Amino acid sequence: MANGGPVEHGFPHLETVREAVTALYRRLSYDTVRTFSASVAPVDVAFCDTDDLYLGTQRVAHELVRHYRLPDARMIVSFREMTHAANVELTAGPEYFIELNDRFRTHRRDIGAALAHEVMHVYLHRLDLSFPSTRANEILTDTATTYLGAGWLLLDAYREDAASSQKLGYLTPEEFGYVLAKRALLFGEDPSVWFTSPQAYTAYGRGMARARRDAQQPPLTAAGWAGRRRYARDRRHAQDPHAAGAAADGDAYSFSAQPPGQLRVSFPCPTCHQRIRVPVRGRVRARCGLCRTVLECDT
DSSP states (O other): OEESSOOOOSOTTHHHHHHHHHHHHHHHOHHHHHTTOSOOOHHHHOOOTTSOHHHHHHHHHHHHHHHTTOTTOEEEEEEEOOSSSEEEEOOSSSEEEEEEEGGGGTOGGGHHHHHHHHHHHHHHHHHTOOOSSHHHHHHHHHHHHHHTTOTHHHHHTOEEOSSOEEEOSSSOHHHHHHHHHHHHHHHTOOGGGGOOOHHHHHHHHHHHHHHHHHTTSTTBTTOOHHHHHHHHHHHHHHHSTTTTTOBOTTOSOEEEOOSTTOOEEEEEOTTTOOEEEEESSSEEEEEOTTTOOEEEEEO
């Protein structure tokens, strides 16, 4: 939790974020991801200053348990002084103990954001889905929280001005915006109508611009003129029998001639980022086997 200190910006964790989206689809399946088409509604996690602190916190925790479809999980929430925003004790269940930073006693509007991340830890624990390092695992948790409909709360908790700053989670504001944009493009949803933080709008806009670029990379037909020209140059180079197998420098696509004499191009799906491999033979339509996205390609 950044509290008054500098907030990191940009997309430094983008590769891990994309790996997390792929891992979600592989572990949950396309059909399960689609069941999260509705985000957590603001009214369900609203917290008024006149609400009882503990009853209100338990209510919000229950709503997140319901959203993540963990009906047999019970969250016991307490408050204490700590460095991080929150912590959860991962056990066999059905009871899980969550500790929230004492500052949330007076910053109640952000309790939903903190709980969204911690309850997702429980969800991923039950799925037995994790990444090797602690930092990568936290990025996975933030990504899953956002992609499955509760992460707009985390981005909305980001506030920054000349005198102070606050950010929850391990992703940068722009990375939260990127994952939110991926979700919005998938489900036709506009989470920005729920933002109360002015800075969240800006971060979401930058994330959306980056997300749209994923669908505008060659060999996709939506690629721009410069990308298509670069792709054609790299394809000519790959068709040289002495150079086949080389990847385009700095690009996501790569060429291979396996089996010999049959040039193919490999590129990431713009939705789930699993790599797709198609023959190089002009216009082709490809369907991602993981997220079922149909892609128009000009190979």
